[in-house]
Amino acid sequence: MNAPVKFYQTGTFTVGNRLLAPEQRSVQASTERSNSLNSGHRACQGCGEALGARYAVDAAMRATGNRLIAANATGCLEVFSTPYPETSWQLPWIHSLFGNVAAVGTGIAAALKVKAAKAGLGQSAVRVLAQGGDGGTTDIGFGCLSGMFERNDDVLYICYDNEAYMNTGVQRSSATPYAARTATTMAVGAEPGAERGKGKNLPLIAMAHQIPYVATATVADLRDLEAKVEKAMTIHGARYLHILVPCPLGWGSASHDTIKLARLARETGIFPVFEAEHGEVTAVTKIRHRVPVDEYLRPQKRFAHLFGKEVAAQAPAAPAAQGGASVLARPGAGAGQGHPEMLARIQADADRNIRRFKLLDEPEVH
Amino acid sequence: MDKPFAITLDPGSSLANKTGTWRTERPVYVDRLPPCNAQCPAGEDIQGWLFHAESGDYEAAWRHLTRDNPFPAIMGRVCYHSCEGVCNRAKIDSAVGINSVERFLGDEALKRGWRFTAPKQETGKQVLVVGAGPSGMSAAYHLRRMGHGVTVMEAGPLLGGMMRFGIPKYRLPRDVLDAEMQRIVDMGVHVQLGAKVTDIAQTMVDGSYDAAFLAVGAHIAKRAFIPAKDSSRILDAVAVLRSMEGQEQPMLGRRVVVYGGGNTAIDVARTAKRLGATEAIIVYRRTRERMPAHDFEVEEALDEGVMVKWLSTIKRSGDDGVLTIEKMILDAKGNPQPTGEFETLEADSLVLALGQDVDLSLLDGVPGLQTKGGVVQVDPVTMMTGHPGLFAGGDMVPAERNVTVAVGHGKKAARHIDAWLRGTQLAPTPKHAPASFENLNPWYYSDAPKTLRPLLDMARRTSSFDEVQGGLSADNALFEARRCLSCGNCFECDNCYGVCPDNAVIKLGPGKRFQFNLDYCKGCGICVAECPCGAIEMVKEDF
Amino acid sequence: MLQIRIHGRGGQGVVTAAEMLSIAAFHQGRHAQAFPSFGSERTGAPVVAFCRIDDAEIRLREPILAPDVLIVQDPTLLHQVDVFQGLHAEGYVLINSQRSFHDLGLADIEQRYRHERLATVPATEIALRHLGRPLPNAVLLGGFAALSGLISLDAVGHAIRAKFAGKVAQANVAAAAEAYAFVRQELEDLAHAQAD
């Protein structure tokens, strides 16, 4: 989305850059950043959701001058951030239920609107953020989310998508990708892992509501993510931001690979990063170094069966709060041969994304 | 606010939960030795001065560079920049144009008149430097900076040694050479020109010097026995190149044959072209692959119309300079062997470029000093000869013979002379582990191919002695500098600070780098994986 | 306590009739309670609504099982539902019809109840003339005022204006007045007939 500043040592791919003008610097590079999600939270090592949440909320805090209220759906983010007697949040924050966070956001926005009116203001300076995981967004919270969209309530909804119900121990959600192994789509049988032709694409569904702004992002591209949050905050009405946040526990990946995997998801075309306004795609982040899907899938134990690998007996250590460790402890099926035909399908899906969203630069004509 | 028990909590209170206890591995910041620095014969901190150049602070960059090498403008022209050969960036697109940036900084310094600062205080020690070539002047510079009194004795009429008498103008314009020499003289270095030292021992006593650095170079041309008629005109390369500095230029004629395969042979052939020779032919007994001359120079020579007869030796020079050539073939070891197959070649003159020997006469009778194979033996660590207080470097000691190596010798010798004068010994500085490409995360470096320096157009290259290679513009130099990956050393990109899911990295501010907050670091290792330049590594926690 | 039960079909404004009746009574300073026989009936289905009028607070919440007054908005119900169920011996009956009780096949009713408390009025025709729509509810209230004298035509007019506005209100008031006059006339004729 924002092109690398040319001639710079690292372009704008890194978090910071001493050579950038102050106004070009990222929120995360600043010692003034609000650390909305403070240290001491109980997220697993290398948690993509903890990272994505701080990226997004800090950016929203800067965009609103710290006049922000957040509502949070039940899920990892809620459980690891607010176990009595400690909370990691540094902004006004509320958790109500698993399936109602969008509606809670609507309520907050409504209250703020009335407060503003009573103060003789056109609109409230305080803005609303509603956030949840993919389960709370695409499944149980979908009704409330669609209602919030349809009424065009002044709420920015952020979905932290780690592609399964991680908090309950890695069960399949409607955001779980084809072939992925979860506790409810085990890697056994003829077609191991999540079945084909199921699941939903929430960004596209959000676009179908014709809301002012829909965007996708990943934890691998901080500046893009921050720019999208900032842009969302310049708009009033319903806005949706879908952030891919790898989960070392649920994906069976190394804790240090969290950002790398998010990057590969985009560079393979598996996760298109784009922006849409009023239902129309207005910008896409082009693939910089295209790679085959294998590179993305191979480091994840949830796809081990595609490569005919036995899954290591020990799962990444999970703190007591998360109960998911056992899932990965089971040996993967399909050991030996692997499933090249499934790999081919995943590659074909990625290629379709690349065509559909024009993720590759057209070869220049000379 | 009247908060309900347990349900409503105060902000940020999770700081009480020290998640650092989960950790089994700990990230630590490291510094690794970048390949360019490791490679530089002059021991330059290339990454260090590029860092300043990246932010456009060219004077800081120049001052950082000249801590190790006082001749950036010369280096930027004549250095064979082996640093670029090992640059990690080559594995992404192409090596950083270190040499071109160095030249830019050198030229910028001359343009802006940046000078070296005289030493804070004098040590009162006197050091004699024999020979005003790159090695000698480098030593003089460093010794002077350390506060020693320095006297340079040069047999020749001008400063620069081989830089002046061995390297043609079109590669090193003389105004540049003069300026960088003068800058050292201006530091308070005493120079005696045309002062040939014949007896070093006596000279030391006369001048009551505390130590001496010998760098007389190698000026005696090697001869090869070629049966020749008196009529045939045979010269040696060193003489030809030296005479280029004098008033009347050498008469080489229209057909010039150069015998040899080193850089000097190339220089002579290209010089002959510029002097009006219609044909300049190099005769070399091996193949191009085995030619000691640097490829880019061979390339430039061929571009200019210099011709080369590969696998050929000259057997004799007959009437009117008709040369008899024998074809050679390479044996299994790659050595040329005669074939008994002959041909002839007409030449107005034959220039022999078969290397040079050192004039060691000034060392006669110096106790403890050893020579071997025509060069002086020195301790490779300290550059000291067998005679205490007597150091040597440059072409007169066993080493590759080029300007950069010579400059390096000068620096190294100066540091050990200084130690020796203080009656101490220099402890070898511990070297960091090398920064290999595998340590890097290249994703973060934006795509930026190398910028090429402009080349002088062909007509003027073959007709004049104008400098062939131009310099970079300020923009290009900045761009080129910013292509540096800062291999193995933190350049404060803030990645570790940003990517930590636990806010366990403390940013200490510009130039101060970062620090880990081990109270909260869970040891996930993302900071290590996402550090572009490999300046962090994980170490096991010991329990 | 006066208890009125109104029968009709969904869409004929049966419930509204009961409500207007309660408003009329309220206007005359009395306590009143109107409520429908709750259900999900749709247009055309038989509907019942109730109204209680008293001088004291009305606490009773049961449906009206023994009405003092019956208003039948749709004569076609007469042989479908037992509209007369529980009707008080001294009760009033007002039926929306051009025909007499006898012609409606209600001879037995004529026998059992006091003639001067029985009346029919062509409320639909009157409504059509005034409103252009077959809405007999307000019209019948005018007739009821005449038949029983328990509420005034003026109060009925007030109730109509409380429920409707502008032209519709005017038309309904006029229609109610015509029904009032019509029933008055009926009763006078009946009185003369009995006098003879």
Place this chain on the structure above:
Amino acid sequence: MLKQIEGSRAVAEAVALCRPDVICAYPISPQTHIVEGLGELVKDGTLTPCEFINVESEFAAMSVAIGSSATGARTYTATASQGLLFMAEAVYNASGLGLPIVMTVANRAIGAPINIWNDHSDSMSQRDSGWIQLFAESNQEALDLHIQAFKLAEELSMPVMVCMDGFILTHAYERVDMPAQAEVDAFLPPYEPRQVLDPAEPVSIGAMVGPEAFMEVRYLAHAKQLSALEVIPRIAHEFQQRFGRRSGGLVRGYRCEDAETIVVALGSVIGTLKDTVDDMRERGVLIGVLGLQSFRPFPLAAVRAALQHAKRVVVLEKSFSVGLGGVVSTDVRLALSGLQLHGYTVVAGLGGRAITKASLERTLREAIADKLPSLTFMDLDWRIVNRQLEREAQVRRSGPIAENLLRDVGTVASKVS
């Protein structure tokens, strides 16, 4: 100001007088007229500023209410029956978070079989949700209770459910005395939240509480409800002082002083019972009625005090716990523990079955003669029931019971009662 209006309209106007900031609306009979009325008042500018939100479900209605209340807005919604069950999770959450939301429940039965008519099964199903539950006897009391409910909820920072009988009250036109805005403003101060989402003073609301503190949290909720046992009568008293009407409170007795038999009931049936009692008293029967205005908190002491001198207690309720019997009766029995009283549970009016004076008197006379079974379903059609039971005795399988019964009854639509 006296008005002859529908119960729903009366409640809508009363709620509007309380100046709510946010109203969440979702249609379900018999509550719908209330939010329709409020929607109109907001749209025509009578009630402003106020956000009237048409949500997509009752679950969303309560969820929006949670968000707005936590942000310091006075918040109202209304529902009934299936709607209350659909929002149940959020109902518990609102009380757990201590948010002073006021909600009208227009009491209605719960299906299957689907039934839109009145009984108390819906609010009884949320008996343990931590909400205060007040029951209205008449439209006037329903109106008055809403004004009291906001004061009560905000003083205790806990949600209040005002229960009124669906159709019987919501759809009944009655005389009500509507207070003036100034009077209500004087009685009900602006909402000052106990906790609020405010960037000036950030807090995290809705923490996860483990075994180490959960029981304490629950106990504190209970303690708060117990404190309501003092606050409710106090507010009712203040209300009476200002408006000159006796509305709300914990319990209200009618002719109980010398009564040997006391009928305990909730909601609009109390009116019918009062008439029944008057008739029976005329015939010399010493009987009275005890109305419960507050069901949660349950006024154990007040109930015991009101009943302890009677010989006989009949609990008449419009709900029952399948497999046990009376719901209210269980609580009344607890209030009477240790007292040797004859106790009867009469379940009546389920799914809108009319409760007639005649049936009541007949049933009560049986009770007085101590011939009444301890659990009685008033006006139950044994003919139908027994026929189905025989059917089931013959064929052991679950079948479409409701359909069978309807076949036996013949369609109810045209029946008067």
